[in-house]
Amino acid sequence: MTAPEQTPGDPADAAMVDRLYRGMLLIRRFEERVYRLFLEGEIPGTLHQYHGQEAVATGVCDVLRLDDWITSTHRPHGHALAKGVSARAAMAELDGKRTGCCAGKGGSMHLGDPAVGMLPAIAIVGGGNTVVTGLGLAMKLRKSDQVAACFFGEGATNEGAFHEGLNFAAVEQLPIVLICENNLYGASTPFHRVSLVPDVAERAKAYGVPSQIVDGMDVLAVRAATADAVASARAGAGPTLIECKTYRFTGHSRSDARDYRTDEEEAEWAARDPLLVLGARLDQAASELFEASVKAELDDAVEFARSSPWPEPAEALEGVYA
Amino acid sequence: MPETVIETRRLTIAEALREAIAEEMRRDENVFLLGEDVGVEGGFGGAFGVYLGLVEEFGHERIIDTPISEKAIAGAAVGAAVLGMRPVADMQYSDFLFECMDELVNQAAKLRYMSGGKLSVPMVMRAPVGATLRGAQHGQCPESYFVHVPGLKVVAPSDAYHAKGILKSAIRDDNPVLVFEHKLLYGSKGREAAGGYDLTAEVPTDDYTVPIGKAIIKRPGTDATVVATHVSLYRALAAADQLASEDIECEVIDPLTLNPLDEQTIFGSVQKTGRLAIVHEDTLTGGWGAEVAARVADDCLAYLEAPIKRIATRDVPAPAAPVLEQAIVPQVETIVATVKEMLG
């Protein structure tokens, strides 16, 4: 889903609210569907799901153009849908079908498609934080006005890659936006146990990179902050880091019982569900319409994935080298 | 001589590894564990539950939950080992070892030599391998990268008895030892992948160790030698069962240690059978099977009655789709067909 040209700080008009709401709803319902299909055995492997964090991918990608790029993580379903991978191509990829966005070779952790400006997601924590500098460097050297956005969790900021990438982006003033999704936990580990600095935004300052903290459950706040950062990057003013405070509503991966979190904490964040926050601006009829159109889109995607062919075994050997 | 009764019980590999670490931590206060998500209350006890319960006994001081910082995990293990601690470091998936290649290859492996023998680095790095439908960055078998490095020892246990015994040896060893285990073999879930073999084993309750550098003959035979590890080992055993019904007797060897290699056991077997196949889930080119093949060719050429065969994962990254993963990883049928081919 890529927005029509928006200028930074555009007030949230009705069309934008509709677009963002539907974008988030698509991710939420996609993830719910995927979870069921996984339990039913249709989707193999494992899943790292995005429920709860929809405002981040949706708000960020709404500002990006089709020819801007993103890097993603082991938790890429939301990023992929928001950047424009179709529900069909994403679902087929999760099923391991040839019609998937990576021809069945990537799977859940590597969703992506160069056609919509998304590198196959990188499942190595922090992996995107260095690669994104190369995307930015190419854009800068070619004097294009594209930007590259890098999604990563707060856990990734303890990898050396985060620090190397950030510093390099800073000294080269690369057209990059760093989007930290701080959902408080890296797998089972709470961030306060592995960082004495509670805010990732603080870390950016050490490298001379402007940063800000936004409510990651409020898609309009995420969008507004991203719009400023993207405008600045396009204008050649270098990288910005945006820390989105958010929460994953599910376990880390499919086998996680979440015993390291409290029910109270989960309830607190559930009350801040990004769909509820933005939904307050919609009337009942509008949200029902979106539910219906999202359902139709996902019914179609599931059917498409199901009826798509498996790759031929011999295809496993193709595509290693250019 | 009084008869000694060895008391045993059946354990999974995960349980056996957990016992090995707990017993070594009780025995030697220098032993400690560090890694991601290893001891968080309500957490996973490591990516595959191997460490469940350890933090309750040993506390957070010796069961250290690290940041997601593989370089720091490996580097800290090196530094602590130099001062005489015996760290057991954990990688959630062996694919992440590439994050700390420098600490392992440039530091751990070389410090003893560089110091003119004055230092030693008694550390252990545990890392799960294997393709399990998780795609290219969570499905590798990177043992061979480390087999190549002088100064590192590499072990690859495939059953609970040997896993426990060799992990204890690794912890007591004065050198850096990488311990590779296969994700499908930790519990009972991988039974199907392992050709239906029971993945639990009888494990003694008393202290014992299994030596590093000694292979195990899993099944004696006279017609062909098959050397294999992990899931491929069980597939080789299943293949041997099938071949036996056609009167072909394979000698199946679990090398257990990939460096230093137990040449004596492998050479002895090849001298008896005259045929050798090596099976591993690592990719073919430059895989450890090539090293075994080269050494056997060097030493036992006169005994060979057929070319040495390597059965390995095809030279591609691990694909996510089940049909594709299945197509690249060594299967029982390929092993059967290859042995038959060797027998002409």
Ligand SMILES: Cc1ncc(C[n+]2csc(CCOP(=O)(O)OP(=O)(O)O)c2C)c(N)n1
């Ligand atoms: C280099 C590396 N180390 C460890 C892992 C295993 N792992 C996968 S996700 C994860 C937690 C990541 O936390 P965070 O970056 O905060 O992202 P989140 O899962 O919260 O989206 C870990 C430890 C990995 N994939 N890559």
